[in-house]
Amino acid sequence: MSGHIHGHHSHDEAPRRPIRAAVVTLSDKASAGLRADASGPMLVELLRGMGAEVGEAVVIPDDQPRIEETLAALADSGTVDLILTTGGTGLAPRDRTPEATIAVADRPAPGFAEAMRAASLEVTPRAMLSRAVAAVRKSTLIINMPGSPKACREHFAVIAPVLDHAVETLRGESYECATEAQPV
Amino acid sequence: MSGHIHGHHSHDEAPRRPIRAAVVTLSDKASAGLRADASGPMLVELLRGMGAEVGEAVVIPDDQPRIEETLAALADSGTVDLILTTGGTGLAPRDRTPEATIAVADRPAPGFAEAMRAASLEVTPRAMLSRAVAAVRKSTLIINMPGSPKACREHFAVIAPVLDHAVETLRGESYECATEAQPV
Amino acid sequence: MSGHIHGHHSHDEAPRRPIRAAVVTLSDKASAGLRADASGPMLVELLRGMGAEVGEAVVIPDDQPRIEETLAALADSGTVDLILTTGGTGLAPRDRTPEATIAVADRPAPGFAEAMRAASLEVTPRAMLSRAVAAVRKSTLIINMPGSPKACREHFAVIAPVLDHAVETLRGESYECATEAQPV
Numbered sequence: 001m002s003g004h005i006h007g008h009h010s011h012d013e014a015p016r017r018p019i020r021a022a023v024v025t026l027s028d029k030a031s032a033g034l035r036a037d038a039s040g041p042m043l044v045e046l047l048r049g050m051g052a053e054v055g056e057a058v059v060i061p062d063d064q065p066r067i068e069e070t071l072a073a074l075a076d077s078g079t080v081d082l083i084l085t086t087g088g089t090g091l092a093p094r095d096r097t098p099e100a101t102i103a104v105a106d107r108p109a110p111g112f113a114e115a116m117r118a119a120s121l122e123v124t125p126r127a128m129l130s131r132a133v134a135a136v137r138k139s140t141l142i143i144n145m146p147g148s149p150k151a152c153r154e155h156f157a158v159i160a161p162v163l164d165h166a167v168e169t170l171r172g173e174s175y176e177c178a179t180e181a182q183p184v
Numbered sequence: 185m186s187g188h189i190h191g192h193h194s195h196d197e198a199p200r201r202p203i204r205a206a207v208v209t210l211s212d213k214a215s216a217g218l219r220a221d222a223s224g225p226m227l228v229e230l231l232r233g234m235g236a237e238v239g240e241a242v243v244i245p246d247d248q249p250r251i252e253e254t255l256a257a258l259a260d261s262g263t264v265d266l267i268l269t270t271g272g273t274g275l276a277p278r279d280r281t282p283e284a285t286i287a288v289a290d291r292p293a294p295g296f297a298e299a300m301r302a303a304s305l306e307v308t309p310r311a312m313l314s315r316a317v318a319a320v321r322k323s324t325l326i327i328n329m330p331g332s333p334k335a336c337r338e339h340f341a342v343i344a345p346v347l348d349h350a351v352e353t354l355r356g357e358s359y360e361c362a363t364e365a366q367p368v
Numbered sequence: 369m370s371g372h373i374h375g376h377h378s379h380d381e382a383p384r385r386p387i388r389a390a391v392v393t394l395s396d397k398a399s400a401g402l403r404a405d406a407s408g409p410m411l412v413e414l415l416r417g418m419g420a421e422v423g424e425a426v427v428i429p430d431d432q433p434r435i436e437e438t439l440a441a442l443a444d445s446g447t448v449d450l451i452l453t454t455g456g457t458g459l460a461p462r463d464r465t466p467e468a469t470i471a472v473a474d475r476p477a478p479g480f481a482e483a484m485r486a487a488s489l490e491v492t493p494r495a496m497l498s499r500a501v502a503a504v505r506k507s508t509l510i511i512n513m514p515g516s517p518k519a520c521r522e523h524f525a526v527i528a529p530v531l532d533h534a535v536e537t538l539r540g541e542s543y544e545c546a547t548e549a550q551p552v
Binding site: 297302 | 476
């Protein structure tokens, strides 16, 4: 993407350490065993396909305190760079994933959700119903993904190109680049 | 839009119960009788044109506590699925509609305002001056619309295609769909 | 842009009083003299090029309380219509410009940052990493710009067409226009 010479490494290389990711599925029915969780395993596969290490994939109900605890524990472990959630971002009465994400966040990162909604709007006007957010807690990036497997796959394609760089920056590995040569 | 078989009803059908809507015009001048309210009646007409029942259309000044009380009372009545506000979303000193909306909201729904601003940006760069938000209080969706009749009509066209589904989902009527087959 | 007759003045004219602007560069290294600040002077030049008066251009470290104090003091002086910040909007550990901006804000103005990110996304997917926000404190508009000079120039081109009107509206000079004839 760039002909710049960087102090640390080329942006065309993978980061020196792979992304350490976790996937959290929010679904009352899946957590009760009443339905299979298709989107969580798909996100794990997509993450591994781009070289990430996925240490945890959990399924929990749409319970805001429980979601908050889970996200905070993963972020505070110091071993997770990226958490993708799936489910609970719509207008249904029990959908509380964005609220839980905001509650545990230190710093909002609105660009991820804006970009996913904008891309999805080109497919369907229902994209505007998504209440997904993204945010940072400590050095962990948390991104809300949709609940449906099809939408998960489409939305993942939007964020995948920047995840390596996002994690490097969060780790402080590309601070120079971020400040001097990057668009943000 | 879909060939899926849904548990409840086709998304091509109208919802079983019509949307129950209210329109709230925010304008110091209109509320004082110094100017006619053109946008409020237009929104009522547009809502009725899509089959909604519009029970209330009120005109109040740009007073944040007053706006909050009005929005909260409508939402808490249990008889209003959708509130459209018009006016008070710009940068003028008295514009406080988004602040009042956020103050009474349980759950933000940023996709509506993002989609309206993105569509409006294709018409005029001034679209970025809009501070409109959308949010849910209990089971009522509140969406801030612009103040001018022309812009109201344009922005309504952006959200109209998803209002039936949004209200069904808020009511819990399409929870299955939202979770399994929809993009959010 | 319009054939309307306005009560105050044509929107094709410059505002009666020029925009009074300030530029705040957030950079640990530039504030310590370890690196030259290229983006701050560029923003000053771009603002003057559109007729603005730039009274202050300061360089401070990425320290949230310090940023908050600086933004609040400039806004509360009553002599600054517009503050452009540069730097500190990414995911790096010390990036806190959006948090400082939100902390001192009375009213969020999300449309500016959405429009800049959307335009930048057409150039690079890394645009979604920007956490920039815009907001109003009293009658001062604060807009977070990127850290890199190239991105600053590109993002400035997005907001420049609406800055005169934004400042007029904040001053209450175009209240009529904003309410009756404008898209917001």
